Amino acid sequence: MAAVAAATRWRLLLVLSAAGLRVTGAPQPPNILLLLMDDMGWGDLGVYGEPSRETPNLDRMAAEGMLFPNFYTANPLCSPSRAALLTGRLPIRSGFYTTNGHARNAYTPQEIVGGIPDSELLLPELLKEAGYTSKIVGKWHLGHRPQFHPLKHGFDEWFGSPNCHFGPYDNKARPNIPVYRDREMVGRFYEEFPINLKTGEANLTQIYLQEALDFVKRQQAAHRPFFLYWAIDATHAPVYASRPFLGTSRRGRYGDAVREIDDGVGRILHLLRDLSIAENTFVFFTSDNGAALISAPRQGGSNGPFLCGKQTTFEGGMREPAIAWWPGHIPAGQVSHQLGNIMDLFTTSLSLAGLAPPRDRAIDGLDLLPTVLQGRLTDRPIFYYRGNTLMAVTLGQYKAHLWTWTNSWEEFRQGVDFCPGQNVSGVTTHSQEERTKLPLVFHLGRDPGERYPLSIASTEYLDALRWITPVVRQHQEALVPGQPQLNVCNRAVMNWAPPGCEKLGKCLTPPESVPEKCSWPH
């Protein structure tokens, strides 16, 4: 409640102090630019200790703004964390989970039947009330069937793809993923939008960058407040970079992709300054989940000192790089130990726009404006889910694991390893271990790598549990899960004939409709 009151105060302040004026003369709220990386890890930025230190632009962004060392995503996997960002709600509330297996990660491959429900209110829909024009550049990942299209959920423009850039496919058993401009497809990956898996060359980051720069220029010229969601994917396997960046990193191809992104972020911030709208544009950089260690080192990044990676609820799976930048508003060179979450970007963006979050539903995002502008710290829990299973919770410096699991023994024996080279006895378990009665507790300040569980006989353990247990109970008692969206798959719903395919002569014939349970092995 304190946070809500603060938000109102800040909204007033912001409205009063807003620098820009609309053509009508009314004060214009700040632009919002969310730079969301794909599978980039906490440890991939120089400012977070990556030894090759190849991110001068991001490091400068941090030096000019606020760095969050304790910022989390809402899920260790892409689709649910993106749903959380845009709804301000845990994926379990919006239905971005599966019940097909216990504690299973799920996302939106192109055979998924579900997607973002109409009942969910997305950030761009809400920002319309404050006159924002919204664009998504890059990966949507909230369902690719017609009713889930981003332009049906508040975005005014889109350039990008509904699913991951996996492929190439044969367009028979499986169609290549389409690339959309707004309502219609303009081609497919590996066809009109080539990705060379052998050399790693693809021009996509440059295209996405151009889309961002063009949009910013157009909105600035039209004196319209904008929301730009730059959801690029060069650091998701198959990792790619354009020719000028290929082979330039000390880190190999993954580093080439990071270097190109770093360069792109530098150009975007530079444009904001050039257009004199930097002081009226709130920029936030983060990632959708931890680095995919299963693809490392050539196709996956680094989670720094943290345990495991993507797909897991250890810190490596969910702690993210995060930088807030807003010259003239956020003092330079700050570090905040606020426990932040990707869902906070929803609430904070609304607050920036002078809007209150919806009152008819549970919202998990916190308004970070008091944090970034005043350095305020607010106690709040971080919940770590796999599917609809609450695996862990962090409060303050303590993290309690209610379940531990990396992936099954069967998978592990086949080479699937989410914690390569890391084996913490009793922690990185290949069987699902329930610990709801006697959680495994870590002090993340002393032990960010989750290697030394507190002794269950210690006072510290008991005190930590006394603090955490009621928070977990309250969360679970009040929780109303949404209808699970990620249970049913059907090859007939794949991207056979997206809108616009006729014009391009790229419509394919779907197979017979056979709905089936999606298989989620981990």
Place this chain on the structure above:
Amino acid sequence: MAAVAAATRWRLLLVLSAAGLRVTGAPQPPNILLLLMDDMGWGDLGVYGEPSRETPNLDRMAAEGMLFPNFYTANPLCSPSRAALLTGRLPIRSGFYTTNGHARNAYTPQEIVGGIPDSELLLPELLKEAGYTSKIVGKWHLGHRPQFHPLKHGFDEWFGSPNCHFGPYDNKARPNIPVYRDREMVGRFYEEFPINLKTGEANLTQIYLQEALDFVKRQQAAHRPFFLYWAIDATHAPVYASRPFLGTSRRGRYGDAVREIDDGVGRILHLLRDLSIAENTFVFFTSDNGAALISAPRQGGSNGPFLCGKQTTFEGGMREPAIAWWPGHIPAGQVSHQLGNIMDLFTTSLSLAGLAPPRDRAIDGLDLLPTVLQGRLTDRPIFYYRGNTLMAVTLGQYKAHLWTWTNSWEEFRQGVDFCPGQNVSGVTTHSQEERTKLPLVFHLGRDPGERYPLSIASTEYLDALRWITPVVRQHQEALVPGQPQLNVCNRAVMNWAPPGCEKLGKCLTPPESVPEKCSWPH
């Protein structure tokens, strides 16, 4: 040879451009201040990604100077690495090794018979030629018997201890470690210099800080160039901090110690600026070996993303935090990927003083002045030894392990683990694995954590070996090991009656002399 020529050039330049003038009117070479930490890890500084980010002064030092992400010590243990720093030579050349077991780490506990041989030329001895006054504050660790005393090896002043601050001892089976001021002891740890093992309180860092500040002020007032070797030990177990810092870190007691050190470094740099000698003082910050993970998390630090820690020849054992600071000379905000080594501080210091390194012996240190002043990069190998066994070598981005070993199965089963929570199959071996014929090779840029050995069938592997093999061969063929100093122990040589003990009434009676082989289990 190119490096030598460069050094000469720089010396000339420096002598010509030296800001200070001696009373005689002759140009005064820059002061040299080496800040050597004890068991502090690469990952312990905010600028290297420590998530709690509690080192604002060190981070600022890096922002104002040059950060080295690829800086190494010469040995994964304290005494040999300190001998290497002060002699510019690998410990195997100066005798700081044991042959009592294969690939065994050894140091100088108080029962050691050996120490730094008179035939070795130490940095302060050589700096005398250029008029420097030298002081060591803190831990000496090159032998505690009379002939090894730092004032017999070039230092003009000493405040500190000859051995680690282990204890308390009963002064019967084992005397407490003495603290010296110059030639004579002024008390013992746990007696005149208390360390409270329960609370972690000790005032030592404050005393060491005051010693440093006083020395700097005195030398500045006397217009004498100085060499200050600040070898403090609060981050070596038992970790300690003074009362104002205790309980202030998010990281627990280890973090308290780091915060106090960070504050102390800030005060030293501040004094240099206050006295207007910052532009005439070269400051270098580093550590003697990797964080002691065996003591973590309460008594040991962090090696960030690197594998294992102290005692091992994996990156966590030997890659160190390193910052060069020299306002007006080293441009601010630089990062150098030069492979640096603690031995370079010897050669670089001589170069700063306008001196050439000794020509009658092999010197392994490189002159880093072209690196810090001009950003020059020089190819050079990094050798990783345990005892007299060459375990690994790094050249460029490639590291080849000729032997792998963490510690024995027997120790491991007893709880001795140098790689807690890290188990890389075939890499972190508990038996000594010889790989001299088919080394285990890592690309440290893509894989700084040494988790993905290159395939021995790959071209990259063959190319890397073709590069590294002749360097190893040349090194081994030319190597002349010194007389091993760390083979013989004798309880009679312990600190029973150090000089000055009579005045204090603190002389103890040694037991009968029984020389024996030192036991070096790992």
